[in-house]
Amino acid sequence: MTDNASFWDKVATRYARSPVRNEAAYAETLARTRAYLKPSDRVLEIGCGTGTTALKLAGSVESLLATDVSGKMIGIATAKLADGAAGNVSFRQAEIGADTFDGGSFDAVLAFNLLHLIGDTAGAVRSVRDQLKPGGLFISKTVCLSEAGPLLRPLFRLLIPVMRFFGKAPFVRFLKISELETLIGVEGFEIVETGNYPAKPPSRFIVARKV
Numbered sequence: 292m293t294d295n296a297s298f299w300d301k302v303a304t305r306y307a308r309s310p311v312r313n314e315a316a317y318a319e320t321l322a323r324t325r326a327y328l329k330p331s332d333r334v335l336e337i338g339c340g341t342g343t344t345a346l347k348l349a350g351s352v353e354s355l356l357a358t359d360v361s362g363k364m365i366g367i368a369t370a371k372l373a374d375g376a377a378g379n380v381s382f383r384q385a386e387i388g389a390d391t392f393d394g395g396s397f398d399a400v401l402a403f404n405l406l407h408l409i410g411d412t413a414g415a416v417r418s419v420r421d422q423l424k425p426g427g428l429f430i431s432k433t434v435c436l437s438e439a440g441p442l443l444r445p446l447f448r449l450l451i452p453v454m455r456f457f458g459k460a461p462f463v464r465f466l467k468i469s470e471l472e473t474l475i476g477v478e479g480f481e482i483v484e485t486g487n488y489p490a491k492p493p494s495r496f497i498v499a500r501k502v
């Protein structure tokens with residue numbers, strides 16, 4: 292198992308118990324995402340964590356396959372299916388880019404709170420592109436810590452490596468919004484909507500169409 296997967300396994304139970312940090316920003320993210328989803332859509336979510344968002348969006352689509360590198364996260368997510376609700380959702384343990392799921396050709400791929408945690412962001416975006424049909428949508432939200440305020444940014448830059456050394460934080464990439472959007476464009480997408488939910492530090496919501 293990779294260090295990355297074992298970190299997320301270790302924190303999965305605590306992550307499942309922790310409340311959504313900003314309810315208003317989360318509600319806005321869900322609403323803007325639903326605005327792009329259609330009842331006929333086959334959707335893939337990557338880095339789905341404990342499946343909360345997948346289950347909330349399931350009613351808006353035909354099917355939703357949600358994946359995560361952490362077996363523990365997927366275990367918690369799968370347990371939520373026990374009552375038979377959301378029969379169109381399935382969960383699978385998988386690392387980004389490791390596989391083409393169910394033949395690819397998804398109408399949309401979702402990645403919330405994920406891209407800043409990946410060393411090879413460009414590779415991750417490229418693998419998302421491979422999973423999409425032409426014209427398919429990549430809907431993501433990514434915290435851009437390079438644009439945190441003048442007090443928070445140096446604090447994060449100091450604390451995260453120290454916490455990581457002690458196994459208390461994952462790999463975190465300090466992204467700029469412009470850098471992220473350029474990268475998505477370079478990998479073959481046209482950006483159709485952006486927003487910051489929340490604004491500080493900016494969690495960049497991006498809807499991009501495969502061209």
Ligand SMILES: C[S@@+](CC[C@H](N)C(=O)[O-])C[C@H]1O[C@@H](n2cnc3c(N)ncnc32)[C@H](O)[C@@H]1O
Nearest residue numbers: 299338339340359360361364385386387403404
């Ligand atoms: C901050 S959590 C976000 C979970 C969920 N998307 C949310 O918004 O609550 C990041 C998730 O990404 C997963 N993850 C990290 N690196 C990954 C990778 N390389 N491939 C797939 N999943 C990954 C972690 O296991 C974790 O569940």
